[in-house]
Amino acid sequence: MPITSQAPRDWIDGFLFVGNHLALDFLNTRLVLADGPKELLPDVDALVRWLVASNLLTWPKGKAVVRKWRDTPQAPVLLRELVKFRESLRAVVVRQEAGFSASDAFIAELNSLLKRHPSVIALQWKGKELGLETAFELEKPNDVWAPLAIAVAELLSDVSPVRLRKCEACIVHFLDTSKKGSRRWCSMNICGNKIKVAAYQKRRRAAAKKMRRGR
Ligand SMILES: [Zn+2]
Numbered sequence: 640m641p642i643t644s645q646a647p648r649d650w651i652d653g654f655l656f657v658g659n660h661l662a663l664d665f666l667n668t669r670l671v672l673a674d675g676p677k678e679l680l681p682d683v684d685a686l687v688r689w690l691v692a693s694n695l696l697t698w699p700k701g702k703a704v705v706r707k708w709r710d711t712p713q714a715p716v717l718l719r720e721l722v723k724f725r726e727s728l729r730a731v732v733v734r735q736e737a738g739f740s741a742s743d744a745f746i747a748e749l750n751s752l753l754k755r756h757p758s759v760i761a762l763q764w765k766g767k768e769l770g771l772e773t774a775f776e777l778e779k780p781n782d783v784w785a786p787l788a789i790a791v792a793e794l795l796s797d798v799s800p801v802r803l804r805k806c807e808a809c810i811v812h813f814l815d816t817s818k819k820g821s822r823r824w825c826s827m828n829i830c831g832n833k834i835k836v837a838a839y840q841k842r843r844r845a846a847a848k849k850m851r852r853g854r
Contacts, residue, residue: 649826651692654679657826659814660798661790664693666728667825680722683714686783695786696777708780718781721787724748728791732812735800749792756784806830849850 649657655809658664668679670690680686687705690696696704708714729750732740763772776785794814802815804822810823 649828652688653828654689654692657813659816660794662794663812663814665787666725666732667811683708683718686718695775704777711780713780717783732803736803736805745769749788752784752788753792756788758785758789808834
């Protein structure tokens with residue numbers, strides 16, 4: 640049951656989707672942009688927009704959810720807990736990228752989330768083929784835990800850690816699904832060009848220096 644992010648586009652409604660995995664796209668809701676660190680989930684409205692952008696919620700159902708959630712005391716509590724969990728996940732992903740496993744404390748926390756927010760699995764037609772899909776109903780704020788917990792569990796159990804990588808030029812993490820396993824940056828549009836231009840300028844400076852010496 641691979642959980643992948645849905646879009647080939649980099650940005651959807653102000654959120655980055657280059658992680659190739661829902662758990663990593665969730666992790667990438669905190670970025671460091673040219674003008675400094677940027678929290679993409681500053682409030683409940685932003686969270687709902689991210690749920691829509693990541694396809695966990697669809698309109699018009701999303702609209703009803705926003706109306707229902709907006710004034711509940713649980714929604715801001717959930718957001719705080721999600722952001723906290725996201726940063727624990729960041730520590731785990733960084734550890735995995737360095738060749739270490741997830742901590743026992745994180746695994747226990749995740750198992751507790753999975754137990755408290757179980758997912759419903761159902762057979763669904765995908766064209767002519769039947770697939771095992773996880774069905775989510777985000778009726779109340781805490782229902783968001785089910786898809787996220789299972790995505791993180793899948794990231795830790797089904798994904799090869801050597802394919803987990805941080806962009807060479809920013810804090811974005813991604814799952815390298817390239818054939819050769821040689822993806823180096825979050826996106827060609829965001830950091831790829833930056834790295835290529837920097838490398839080109841470095842080569843040019845080196846060549847100019849060599850020419851001056853040769854004179
Ligand atoms: Zn990057």
